[in-house]
Amino acid sequence: MGERAPSLRRARRRVSDAVDAVVAGIPAEPGTPFDIADFCARLAELRGRPIALLAMGPLLGGRPVPMTGLLxxxxxxxxxxxxxxxxxxxxxxxxxxxxGHLVLGHSAGGQPAGEDDLDLLSSLLPDLDPDMVRRMLSTALGRRGYTDRQEIEAEMFASLLWRRRGVDGHALIRPTARLAPADERVVDRLAQVLGAEPGRDR
Known part of the structure; x- marks a missing residue:
């Protein structure tokens, strides 16, 4: 436990510094709502490297999308x-x-790639040479290849950047339907235990 706390503090400092640099390089436009595509385009300019933002669904031809995001x-x-x-x-x-993974310079890698992985990358990047796809497999498969620390840092990055942009993280995800009163009481009690304000987003 003694080593974990300093390690987490270092991670927070590293992520905070990275977010500070992004916020300084991409100032918010006053009165303009946050737009993720515009933000990616401006981040690409800041880094001097294009970022292509692509939906997986159309590229996979109706097959189930296997993950929420992939870099x-x-x-x-x-x-x-x-x-x-x-x-x-x-x-x-x-x-x-x-x-967050991109800005923090994380490099995935480690797990052996399978045929499903090859098929996924070939579908997402159909114009890429199959030999290059095979070479990329060990370093390009998102959450399976990142370490726990890298995943924590990426989550910290997202959370901190949302706050710095004035977007309340709790407001990003809202239930689509009201809970039954008994269920609401359970959720409120859980919120109290976790230190959140009960009923804030309902």
């Missing part, structure tokens, strides 16, 4: 794929999480 770095550009079948809030959170 693939090619020699001259970065491809960020997202699940377009989810709500806008979940979609934006997934994109911001993957941007």
């Amino acid at each position: 693939v770095a090619l020699p001259n550009s970065d491809y960020l794929f997202y699940d377009d079948g989810t709500s806008p809030s979940f979609r934006e959170n997934a994109i911001m999480h993957e941007l």
Whole structure:
């Protein structure tokens, strides 16, 4: 436990510094609502590398989308794929999480790739040489390849950047239907235990 706390503090500082640099390089336009596509375009300009933001659904031809987000770095550009079948809030959170991996310089890798992985990347990047796809497999498969610490840092990045942009993280994901009164009481009690304000978003 003694080592974990300093390690987490270092991670927070590293992520906070990265968010500070992004916010300084991409100032918010007063009175303009946050737009994730515009933000990606401005981040690409700031980094000097194109970022292609692509929905997975159409590229997979109706097959189930296997993950919420996937970052693939090619020699001259970065491809960020997202699940377009989810709500806008979940979609934006997934994109911001993957941007965290990108900005923080995370490199996935480790797990052996299978035929399903090859098929996925070939579907998402059909114009890519199959040999290059095979070479990329071990470093391009998102959550399976990142370490726990990298995942935590990416989540921190997304959360902190939303706050710095004035977007309340709790407001990003709202229930689509009211809970039954008994269920609301359970959720409110859980919120109290976790230190949140009961009923805030209802």
